[in-house]
Amino acid sequence: MTAVLPARVPDGELLAQVERLVMTESPSEDLALTRACAGVVGGLVSEVLGERPQELDVDGRPHLLLRSGAERPVLLLAHLDTVWPAGTTADWPFSVAGDTATGPGVFDMKAGLVQGLHAVRTAGVAGVDLLVTSDEEIGSPTSRSLIEREARRARAVLVLEPSADGAPKTARKGVSMYRLLVTGRASHAGLEPEAGVNALVELAAQVAALAALGDPAAGTTVTPTVARAGTTTNTVPATAETALDVRAWTAAEQQRVDDALRALTPTLDGAALQLLGGVNRPPLEAAASTALMALAARCAAELGFALPDGRAVGGGSDGNFTAGIGVPTLDGLGAVGAGAHARGERVSVPALAERTALVARLLQVLTNDDAQEDTP
Incomplete structure (x- = not known):
């Protein structure tokens, strides 16, 4: 039987709703604005899906x-928050020029959210x-915890994050975030520096050890980022700290680095180390997306276009969580464009x-219990 393909949604309808969301600012840290945006998104869901x-x-x-009420649904996963501070739309509002639309958060990921809503409607x-x-x-x-709870009920998760040059994201590095705190002992830098334990010197020694934990061949990075130490220019620093960003393609590499960080020991007598933080997002390993990527490519061909091969990327998303608990996950199904987090x-x-049509067709196939070969 010939498949009934999803109807094409008019560009004007999609653009009007994308503009509404982009102009409703939603910086993550501003609870009042994110709550207001949640209200707008809730209204849009009601408008599109009834x-x-x-x-x-x-x-x-x-x-x-x-929720649909299905026992094993397909979960569409999106977020409404952006990295852009309140007031950004005052000098950079949503606009369209030719075939391109721009505005804070349009790519990551308000356009993808609108596409997802219409995909559900047109999938029927x-x-x-x-x-x-x-x-x-x-x-x-x-x-x-909410993401993982809903994913455990699902047969598959489709993530509406933006694409990578049009390609779905079939692997993502895991992300770990730490703070390494160093405690020493203060003393006067001129009168008796030998009486102190210089926390900054200890931190410098540790940073060299931290950088050595990376493994370029495995794609594992351990990056000290923000650092601070001391109180005044004539005092041996009693405290120092650095933030660490760790990225790895596999859970095994993520664990290796975590174990090594927790085994660090001071190099100076009298210094002490404290490690805060840990794994934030597990990797989205390629095995979690292989079957879904093949299905997406087939669906795109049915719709008359070629889908670029899946892409592995270093940034994390909520798809890391769903893949991390063993649920088939395909990420990067949102907007085609560029410049995430950039002006x-x-x-x-x-x-x-x-x-929109691609996600709709995926939903049609994945929710068809008579087509077991299509379900990962």
């Missing part, structure tokens, strides 16, 4: 959930759940409807 999602409050932060199927979170850009501290981020207008 049902308002449940607003879940976790530690004062809003997340939106719309039951069995699709939607989860929209509001803290992805700050590591998902309140939504992680001038933009999306391709013609690709809005094309990507």
